[in-house]
Amino acid sequence: MKTEVKICGLKTAEAVDKAVALGASHAGFIFFPRSPRNIEPDDAGRLADRIRGKAKIVAVTVDADNDDLDEIVSALSPDMLQLHGNESPDRVLTVKAVYGLPVIKALSIRDADDLRRIEPYIGIADRFLLDAKPPKGSDLPGGNGVSFDWRLLDMLDESVDYMLSGGLNADNIGEALAVTGAKAVDTSSGVESAPGVKDLNRMEEFFKAVARAETDIIARDGALAGRSK
Numbered sequence: 001m002k003t004e005v006k007i008c009g010l011k012t013a014e015a016v017d018k019a020v021a022l023g024a025s026h027a028g029f030i031f032f033p034r035s036p037r038n039i040e041p042d043d044a045g046r047l048a049d050r051i052r053g054k055a056k057i058v059a060v061t062v063d064a065d066n067d068d069l070d071e072i073v074s075a076l077s078p079d080m081l082q083l084h085g086n087e088s089p090d091r092v093l094t095v096k097a098v099y100g101l102p103v104i105k106a107l108s109i110r111d112a113d114d115l116r117r118i119e120p121y122i123g124i125a126d127r128f129l130l131d132a133k134p135p136k137g138s139d140l141p142g143g144n145g146v147s148f149d150w151r152l153l154d155m156l157d158e159s160v161d162y163m164l165s166g167g168l169n170a171d172n173i174g175e176a177l178a179v180t181g182a183k184a185v186d187t188s189s190g191v192e193s194a195p196g197v198k199d200l201n202r203m204e205e206f207f208k209a210v211a212r213a214e215t216d217i218i219a220r221d222g223a224l225a226g227r228s229k
């Protein structure tokens with residue numbers, strides 16, 4: 001099956017068009033003023049109009065209140081909301097009820113206890129984005145370009161629908177997919193030339209690396225199945 005790819009932190013028409021041309025399943029827009037990827041809702045809405053129906057439009061917010069969400073949802077008309085702060089399961093339920101949109105709940109992972117924090121959201125969040133814990137000193141909850149130990153995901157129930165995130169780039173996505181078997185991945189700084197500046201060549205390299213990994217995994221699984229006959 002084709003891996004879903006979310007490109008996050010899009011800010012320009014060139015990057016948005018390229019993401020979709022390369023086959024991105026999701027396009028993420030960041031609404032967090034401290035981020036180098038922050039975008040005004042109206043600007044994001046204009047960019048999203050270029051690709052509506054071709055990739056899912058995701059509004060990424062951090063502990064946003066309803067006033068902020070009202071403005072973002074009305075300007076962007078997203079397909080999904082990504083809640084990337086400390087939103088509780090109750091808050092996720094409220095956001096879903098108020099906006100009638102599916103929610104991706106982002107969780108930051110460093111160890112097994114962090115992964116267990118997924119439990120109260122199961123059946124509430126529509127999808128999870130498993131990102132690395134921000135490094136000490138970072139004032140961004142995401143987009144930090146760091147990975148977590150992917151082997152932790154061995155303990156995750158197979159029914160959990162998640163996107164693998166955190167420090168993914170063309171050099172490590174093959175190993176990340178081989179270790180986790182993730183069906184969906186997310187990248188931001190790994191396809192940038194500077195914070196907030198998407199690099200079209202790096203985006204292309206990322207998609208090529210995903211395609212190579214898919215071929216390798218099919219070959220590996222085929223060889224394993226052959227051996228067990």
Ligand SMILES: O=C(O)c1ccccc1NCC(=O)[C@H](O)[C@H](O)COP(=O)(O)O
Pocket residue numbers: 008009028030032035036037038060061062084129131140141142143144145146165166167168186187188189190
């Ligand atoms: O990317 C940001 O600047 C950001 C800021 C505030 C909240 C979330 C943010 N990013 C969310 C994402 O979905 C990123 O793609 C994810 O954190 C992975 O980023 P990276 O490690 O740079 O690939």
